Amino acid sequence: MRLETLAIHAGGESDSETGAATPPIHLATTFRHGPAGERIAGYEYQREGNPTNDRLRTAIAALEGGATALTFASGMAAATTLLESLPSGARIVLPDDCYSGVRMLAAEFLPERGIQVRRVDMADLDAVRGACADGVDLLWAETPSNPLMKVSDIAALAALAREHGALLVCDNTFASPVLQQPLALGADIVMHSTTKYFGGHSDVLGGALAFKREDEFFARVTHRLHITGAVLAPFNAWLTLRGCRSLPARMALHCSNARRIATLLEAQPQVERVNYPGLASHPGHVVATQQMRDFGGMLSVQLRGGREAALAMAGKLRLFTNATSLGGCESLVEHRGSVEGPLTTTPQNLLRLSVGLEHVDDLIADLAQALQ
DSSP states (O other): OOHHHHHHTTTTTTTTTTOOOOOOOOOOOOOOOOTTOSSSSSSBTTOOOHHHHHHHHHHHHHTTTOOEEEEEEHHHHHHHHTTTTTTTOEEEEEEEOOOHHHHIIIIIEEEEEHHHHHEEOOOOHHHHHHHTHHHHHSEEEEESSSTTTTOOOHHHHHHHHTTTTTTEEOOOTTTTTHHHGGGGGOOOOOOTTTTTTTOOSSSOOEEEEEEEOOOOOHHHHHHHHHOOOOOOHHHHHHHHEEEEHHHHHHHHHHHHHHHHHHHHEEEEEEEEEEEOHHHHSSTTHHHHHOOSSOOEEEEEEEEETTHHHHHHHHHOSSSEEEOOOOOOOEEEOOOOHHOOOOOOSSSTTTEEOOOOOOOOHHHHHHHHHHHH
């Protein structure tokens, strides 16, 4: 079954009780069981399992080509639950450019659990190999990365992880499974902030992990989720499942619009650099061409004139809303250096663009007037 068909039908079977053609929402926090706790219909308590969440997990596992999936209250809940399931003393390698929440988790909280963290440029295989020389338990890739849009070679990282008996986890939020399937390239686990492209309408928070195998580590993560309680609410699961149905169609337009905008911006004299893997000038373009079906709706632009020029452009945009997050129907712009705060590693002349589903000519006109 092709991905566009899976997106609509995986987890979307008609309701067996009513015949409803679209998935119902089960909001119950508790379920009837027998006198000795026998589960009559497979459920006991919402934190342990919910029919609507199970439908979404089925859909995400199918779209990523995984054996199973878990859903969480947010992308950070997914990342935290996974990384804190590692034993004390575990060694992980993180990208030098990645979501700021993951960077803060690694700097502030993982060391309290005895987890050792190294950060390197994951697009530089020699640097990654060097970071693994003393042993490694988990490699974390984010490709394309946030916000510099660096591209990591997933297959090469998977081979390196296998050499060391380590897991490869790939944050696939920017690409979505429509454009890239890390498990097929050798990754062990895929992480998503489903708040973004899965939800697709800037109105639902969530996260997910898709696993290649239902193994002992999957059981560890599942148990931690159950006990610590970072579960996805049924209504959020239902909204995200609804978003799955239109995901392939939305991604096609996100990609088409972003490609046009990246090409336009690259030609502007006010622009120092455009970070978009679909451009031939991007250092990771060849790798992106090999492992992605298209190049996504995210890009970042670095302006000549530094922070002041970036803020001036952001302030003049009319259709691009100054707001955090990404992946919704509306186009967003963000000065990541300001949002990330004093410990940011993002260049101060950089604006991150989440290209939405508006008519591309209107978006281009907005960017042109803001650059004047």
